[in-house]
Amino acid sequence: DAKTTQPTSMDCAEGRAANLPCNHSTISGNEYVYWYRQIHSQGPQYIIHGLKNNETNEMASLIITEDRKSSTLILPHATLRDTAVYYCIVRVEDAGGTSYGKLTFGQGTILTVHP
Amino acid sequence: KAGVTQTPRYLIKTRGQQVTLSCSPISGHRSVSWYQQTPGQGLQFLFEYFSETQRNKGNFPGRFSGRQFSNSRSEMNVSTLELGDSALYLCASSRRGGNAGELFFGEGSRLTVL
Numbered sequence: 771d772a773k774t775t776q777p778t779s780m781d782c783a784e785g786r787a788a789n790l791p792c793n794h795s796t797i798s799g800n801e802y803v804y805w806y807r808q809i810h811s812q813g814p815q816y817i818i819h820g821l822k823n824n825e826t827n828e829m830a831s832l833i834i835t836e837d838r839k840s841s842t843l844i845l846p847h848a849t850l851r852d853t854a855v856y857y858c859i860v861r862v863e864d865a866g867g868t869s870y871g872k873l874t875f876g877q878g879t880i881l882t883v884h885p
Numbered sequence: 886k887a888g889v890t891q892t893p894r895y896l897i898k899t900r901g902q903q904v905t906l907s908c909s910p911i912s913g914h915r916s917v918s919w920y921q922q923t924p925g926q927g928l929q930f931l932f933e934y935f936s937e938t939q940r941n942k943g944n945f946p947g948r949f950s951g952r953q954f955s956n957s958r959s960e961m962n963v964s965t966l967e968l969g970d971s972a973l974y975l976c977a978s979s980r981r982g983g984n985a986g987e988l989f990f991g992e993g994s995r996l997t998v999l
Contacts, residue, residue, distance in 0.1 A: 802986060804986045804987075811992075812990075812992055812993075813889070813975050813977070813990030813991050813992050813993055814928070814975070814977075814988075814990050815990070816986075816987045816988065816989070819986055819987070857928075859986070861986045863986070871916050871917070871918030871930075871933030871935075871940070871941060871977065871979060871988065872918065872930045872933060872941050872943075873928075873930065873986065873988065874930070875927055875928035875929075876927070877927055878927075
């Protein structure tokens with residue numbers, strides 16, 4: 771799976787949009803971009819994923835550049851409860867099933883939302 | 886529906902002992918994966934079980950093992966515990982199809998080795 775690079779930490783004011791960047795310049799054509807977050811003392815939580823089109827769900831939006839070498843996770847109206855470590859993961863969708871259940875986590879971005 | 890359940894939540898062992906951790910996946914999920922999280926190494930994949938068979942394995946010594954039962958519940962075992970095995974052990978379940986990268990994690994079992 772391709773390596774990802776994220777800033778170590780970011781701050782955001784409550785109610786403002788949080789934009790978390792991720793660089794994955796070596797991504798392959800069959801690799802998806804996944805985002806997870808981990809709130810302190812809890813297990814990671816799936817947020818969103820995409821291949822090449824922008825995606826949106828009830829939690830966030832994912833913007834992937836046209837060359838797919840980077841992406842941005844957007845939390846449109848950050849709250850204090852969004853304070854967490856955010857992980858950007860690039861993963862092959864393995865139809866053969868040998869990589870199911872395996873995610874390669876980096877160090878992630880510590881997002882702190884301030885009142 | 887109920888989430889992924891891990892037991893015990895906290896435990897303390899001494900070096901040389903062995904430990905067994907349990908994971909009950911979300912109903913209908915047949916894939917169970919295990920991860921180790923430490924401050925130094927972060928989140929690392931241990932192994933994945935599907936249909937009672939280990940399908941994928943991370944880079945951990947043979948002291949780390951697991952199994953899955955016919956009801957999809959899984960256990961992992963660590964033998965001859967070392968101080969470095971102190972960690973949060975996380976279990977995740979998935980449907981193993983469709984959105985294959987969407988894993989549902991439990992809250993973990995925090996192991997302290999003294």
